[in-house]
Amino acid sequence: MNGFDFLDGRWNVHNRLLADFLDPGSGWEEFDGHTTGHLHWSGAAHVDEIVFPSKGFRGLTVRLYEPETGEWTLNWANSRTGRLEPPVRGRFDADGTGRFHGDDHYAGRAVRVRFLWSGITATTARWEQSFSVDGEETWVTNWVMTFTRA
Template sequence: MSTAHDFDFFFGDWDVAHRRRLDFLDPASGWEEFGATSHCWSLFGGAANIDELYVPEQGWTALTLRLFDPETRQWSLNWATERTGRLFPPTIGAFGPDGRGVFHGDDTHDGKDVRVRFVWSGISATTAHWEQAFSLDGGDTWLTNWSMAFTRRAGDPGGRP
């Protein structure tokens, strides 16, 4: 069951290897790869956090605001970029007993309604993996279109609120 401290592993500084489809909805699309750095910090005693993602190679920054709802025991993950100045619709979900976090939401992409899935996995003191997938059929089939491999930056002890 999810707790207000599920994302404590993510506090600190990370190097990020991105792999992203050139067309999020096309399974035949090629991929682009690029690097970034991320810094995450805690709010509300761990029940909220923000990470800011710096992507100098592509000239943008982004953030995720994560909020824990103690009533539902679920997290909302809210993504924004400086390019739009708006929060995208949230994905909502929780971590399971296997340590894997799965979050779903609804959005639009290129004028099409999409179901969105974020998955957090491979979590350790020095690594984490995030991936995004879209579904055009309400979640029957999924197309992974973006992944990020996080590696803790050298000298960062991590896990700090």
């Protein structure tokens, strides 16, 4: 289990955010942020705080490894709501891609959520979030973060 060892430390983060998370034609907004992550429990837990200076809010992610299932839960909260959102759950494939899924709501609609972690090296990583409203037949990628080591 190496999990989120790569994300330990300080990172610069370039964000691309879809204006409407369910409308691929709604246009993208781009902005920068930075994050600092820390490993706990010999790597079985990772906590980071991300700061979005131009947006006026921060996010906090708690990632926990469950030895019984071999899966991670990823739990997100942001300073605007102060609420822990429903987790996504999954694991890293043999090729190093992390795939995590969960259920949530957006604009009053039930959505299936997918997080993908890819392109992981010592100095780079990519995260993307996608929503599906049709039972995972189609996905709308609505937030992409490109990480570079600070």
